[in-house]
Amino acid sequence: MSFTGINWFKYSSPQAFHPLAGRMIPWFSAAALVLIGVGLYIGFFVAPTDFQQGDAYRIIFVHVPAAWMSMFLYVIMAAWAGLGLGLNARPSFMMAQAIAPTGAMFTFLALLTGSMWGKPTWGAWWVWDARLTSELILLFQYIGIILLRASIDDLRRADRASAVFALVGVVNVPIIYFSVRWWNTLHQGASVSMTASPKMAATMVTAMLVMTLGFWMYSIAVTLARMRCVIVERERQPAWGKNASIQEVAEAR
Amino acid sequence: MQWGSLTEFWAMGGYGLYVWTSFGASALCMVWEVLAVWRRHAAAASRDVS
Numbered sequence: 001m002s003f004t005g006i007n008w009f010k011y012s013s014p015q016a017f018h019p020l021a022g023r024m025i026p027w028f029s030a031a032a033l034v035l036i037g038v039g040l041y042i043g044f045f046v047a048p049t050d051f052q053q054g055d056a057y058r059i060i061f062v063h064v065p066a067a068w069m070s071m072f073l074y075v076i077m078a079a080w081a082g083l084g085l086g087l088n089a090r091p092s093f094m095m096a097q098a099i100a101p102t103g104a105m106f107t108f109l110a111l112l113t114g115s116m117w118g119k120p121t122w123g124a125w126w127v128w129d130a131r132l133t134s135e136l137i138l139l140f141q142y143i144g145i146i147l148l149r150a151s152i153d154d155l156r157r158a159d160r161a162s163a164v165f166a167l168v169g170v171v172n173v174p175i176i177y178f179s180v181r182w183w184n185t186l187h188q189g190a191s192v193s194m195t196a197s198p199k200m201a202a203t204m205v206t207a208m209l210v211m212t213l214g215f216w217m218y219s220i221a222v223t224l225a226r227m228r229c230v231i232v233e234r235e236r237q238p239a240w241g242k243n244a245s246i247q248e249v250a251e252a253r
Numbered sequence: 254m255q256w257g258s259l260t261e262f263w264a265m266g267g268y269g270l271y272v273w274t275s276f277g278a279s280a281l282c283m284v285w286e287v288l289a290v291w292r293r294h295a296a297a298a299s300r301d302v303s
Contacts, residue, residue, distance in 0.1 A: 040276075044262075049255055052278035059275045066279065105282050115277040120271050218283065225290045232297040 012091055015233040021224040028221035035214030043207035050204075059117040060204070064191065065212040067110035069219055070138060071173050073103035075143075078170040081163035093159035094234070096166060097149060098226040102219050104142035111135060122186060130179040131187035134172060141169040155234070 013018050043061035046232045050057040077099040084092030113134065119127035126132065145162045175182075180189045191200055192208070256262040265272045 045256075049266060052266060056268035056271055058265065058268075058272050062275055062279045102286065105286055109279050109282055112278055116271040116275040120268055222286055222290055225294065226286075229290060229293045229297050232294065236297065 012089070014091055014094065017091065018228055018231050021228050025224050028217045028224065032214050032217035032221055035210055035217060037214075039207050039211035039214050042203060042210060047203040047207050048201060050239050053121055056117060056120045057204075059113050060191070060206050060209055061211050063110060063113040064208050065115055065215045066089070066106045066113060066137065068212055069215050070103060070107035070110050070135070071176060072216075073099055073106060074138060074142070074166075074173055074220060075170060077103060078166045081166040084159060085163050085167070093163060094227060094230045095223075096163060097159075098230055099167075099219075100146050100149075100162075100224045101226065102222055104139065104146065106215070106219075107135065107139040107142055111139065127186055128183045129187050130183040131176065131185050134176040134179050138169075138172055138176060141165075141172065145169075196248070 011020055039061065043058060047058070047061075049055050077096045080092045080095040080099065083089060084096060111132070114135075118127070119125050145165050149158045149162040150163055152161055179185060180187055192205060263269055263273075
């Protein structure tokens with residue numbers, strides 16, 4: 001890492017990461033606001049009305065970014081959890097802990113906006129379709145990881161247990177992603193793919209991608225902010241103090 | 254721009270309820286999350302080591 005002139009490992013310590021995160025949050029927040037603003041403008045004022053679905057299709061500009069983030073954040077959370085298990089690194093577990101609530105929120109939003117889109121286009125708020133069911137399971141996984149952590153008093157055990165849960169559950173992400181291909185689902189297929197040209201107008205794709213980028217920046221900002229909370233909360237544990245007795249450590253955990 | 258008036262914009266071609274519920278709920282959740290994290294940090298930072 002010396003070729004950059006910066007000791008990156010310095011920031012793997014919570015005490016050094018806390019102020020760095022504080023300096024980064026305003027930039028990611030500003031990027032999120034600008035991108036979401038531009039995305040909404042293109043989505044509502046530039047993108048044309050869909051010839052099949054009318055204006056109901058505009059839900060795509062929040063539904064697809066939320067669904068992508070729900071899967072993406074899960075993979076990132078599981079990666080941090082795995083890194084934490086492999087290196088026995090406390091900050092990695094803290095990152096996983098900081099990501100979970102945001103991932104859960106985007107999963108909930110993907111389901112809610114999907115139901116808002118399903119009613120006018122399919123005539124049903126909910127169907128037990130492979131895509132919808134696997135996404136619902138993802139929400140339960142997020143909730144399970146958060147509750148599992150909260151239910152274990154010993155921080156190290158809580159870190160490891162929720163990390164194992166997160167890692168095992170990552171198998172659901174490809175199932176969600178490929179569900180529309182593997183099974184005959186009511187849910188429409190992928191709107192954008194790496195191999196084929198998009199099935200929508202260019203302005204629609206642009207709005208969707210800009211919104212996704214905005215949600216991504218939002219996720220980074222809010223995760224960093226939550227990471228700072230976690231750092232401060234854990235620092236407050238007497239175990240971090242210099243002269244904590246075994247009794248005090250036991251009481252804190 | 255395909256909207257003739259503000260009313261037309263709110264109506265969203267008859268799908269206004271679904272479209273605005275989706276965007277409204279998303280905005281609410283995100284603003285709520287930011288405020289929750291904000292308050293959590295304030296609470297964590299102000300708590301004394303007992």
